[in-house]
Amino acid sequence: MTAYAEYLAQRAQLANAGGFDPVHMPDHLFDFQRVLVDFAVQQGRAALFADCGLGKTPMSLAWAQNVHEHTGKPVLLLTPLAVGFQVVAEGHRFGYDVEQSRSGKPAAPITVTNYEQLEKFDHSDFGGVVCDESSILKAFDGKTKAIVTEFLRLVPFRLLATATAAPNDYTELGTSSEALGGLGYMDMLTRFFINKDRSISSRGRTQHRITGNPTDVGGAIKWRLKGHAEEPFWRWLATWARAIRRPSDYGFDDGAFVLPELVERVHLVEPESVRDGFLLNLPAVGLREEREETRRTLDERCEAASAALEDADAAVAWCHLNDESATLARLIKGAVELTGSDSLFEKEEKLAAFTRGEIRVLVTKPSLGAWGLNWQHAHRMTYFPSHSYExxxxxxxxxxxxxxxxxxxxxxxxxxxxxxxxxxxxxxAAAADAMFAALVAHMNDALGVTSHAYDNEMEVPAWLAS
Structure with a gap:
């Protein structure tokens, strides 16, 4: 290869596949899951952006088993709080040697622990690491995030598995690339994106402030793909990631993978009191007034939530404020409150107890209990909306x-x-759905795939047919 050809290859930013041919492909995997596992093993360091319920756990376990057999070392599977017992149970059901560890030592060829316990472990003990619900990384404090990032950097084989890599923001895909040892977040932005907005400081100097969403309004920079960089961006992404919402995205039969109806009922609670200094209740405008109205209507909103869940067999009352949590727990019969001040053991036990059906109503915040858990035994919840779509x-x-x-x-x-x-x-939500649809379409296009259905009659141009 000439020096110029090497230069062009480097500029292409195509991730080098550092993986190997799979040696383990279990029969219990669905056809689309086998395709994804094969890709992730061949890649060595990969991301699977698969929607909730598409089987990220069996795919992660199959990937981990391949890495274990290839390296002869255990694989560490990291999960959010209280998800580990689900992974272990599912692993045993599929015949894997998988156990949970809180001691900092490998407990089995596939060792499961939660992110908060990671600092106890030594990276040299493991041949690979799986980050379940990897998008949770951005929700951690700086210390935990730094520990996870450093641990990943020192382990040769890595898998990120999440449903929401970037729920309405494809610039966040750079954080996943960085975690896998690929192109860094800022390097990705400067290579493929351009910003159009700049804010001017009081001293007249231009300041750049990165926002998560290129479509957000406000004083932050709005990032968009450079006109000539769109195709290279998706081709680069397709070298290390796969995205799927349903099997038919890859041309397979959806079969049982069809979601039931989602019923959303909106309850508007009128404030009983007036803001200080006002004679009438005026619409809240801006974050400050929205927050003030949220606190002023706390009792009324909690009473509405309690009434909504009165006849529920199993439900979750989601909230955001400590006072909301305490009030909901007091008003709702049979409710158990999970709070940030609970110990790790208490949090895990409460989440597990609700999963087992031992708690009628769980009261908690999305930041504490909304990651990775399977609660198909329940179908009722109340929610106080905030600006966080994720x-x-x-x-x-x-x-x-x-x-x-x-x-x-x-x-x-x-x-x-x-x-x-x-x-x-x-x-x-609409932007997220559009982004995921584009992500799947562009990935297939970047791979030269227009359809995975091989039983369709081929259409050819008239000049070729003649």
Whole structure:
């Protein structure tokens, strides 16, 4: 290869496949799952962006078994709180040697622990690492995130598995690339994206402030793909990631992977008191007034949530404030409150108890209990909306996921001032759905795939047919 050809190859930013041919492909995997596992093993360091209920756990276990047999070393599988016991149970059901460890030592060829326990472990003990619900990394504090990032950097084989890599923001895909040892977040932005907005400081100097979403409004930079970089961007992404919402995205039969109905009921709670200094209740405008109205209507909203869940056999009352949590736990019969001040053991035990059906109503925040858990045994919840689309998405998807047999009912409780928040969430949901559809389409296009259905009659140009 000439020096110029080497230069062009480097500029292409195509990730080098550092993996190997799979030696383990279990029969229990669905056809689309086998395709994804094969890709991830061949790649060595890969990301699987598969929607909730598509089987990220069996795919992760199959990948981990391949890495274990290839390296002769255990594989560490990292999960959010209280998800580990689900992974272990599913692993045993499929015949894997998998155990949970909190001691910092490998417990089995596939060792499971939660992210908060990672600092106890030595990277040199493992041949690979799986990050389950990897998008949770951005929700951690700086210390935990740094520990995870450093651990990943020192392990040769890596897999990221999540449903929401970037729920409405493809610039966030750079954080996944960086975790896999590929192109860094800022390097990705400068190579493939351009910003159009700049904010001017009081001293007249241009300041850049990165926003998560290129479509966000405000003073932050809005990033968009460079006109000539769109195709190279998707081709680069396709070298290390796969995205799938349903089997038919890859041309397979959806079969049982069809979601039940999602029923969203919006309850508007009128404030009983007036803001200080006002004679009438005026619509809340801006974050400050929205937050003030949220606190002023706390009792009324919690009472509405309690009434909505009065006849539920199993449900979750999601909240965001400590006072909301305490009030909901007091008002709802049979409720158990999970709080940030609980110990790790208490958090895991409460989440596991609700999963086992031992708690009628769990009261908690999305930041504590909305990651990775399978709650198909329940189909009722209440939700106080905030501006975080990802939190609401994850909260709803604990129940509304493939394998759920009942329509999932979500009672969204807000105020007139909160209607703007709800409108913003629906806008973000539409943007997220459009982004994921584009992600799948562009990945297939980058791979030269237009359809995976091989039983269709081929159409050829008239000049070729003649």
């Amino acid at each position: 939190q609401m998405y994850q909260a709803i998807r604990r129940m509304w996921r493939f394998g759920q047999t009942q329509p999932v009912e979500v009672d969204v409780i807000t105020t007139p001032g909160g209607e703007q928040i709800l409108t913003n969430l629906h806008r973000k």
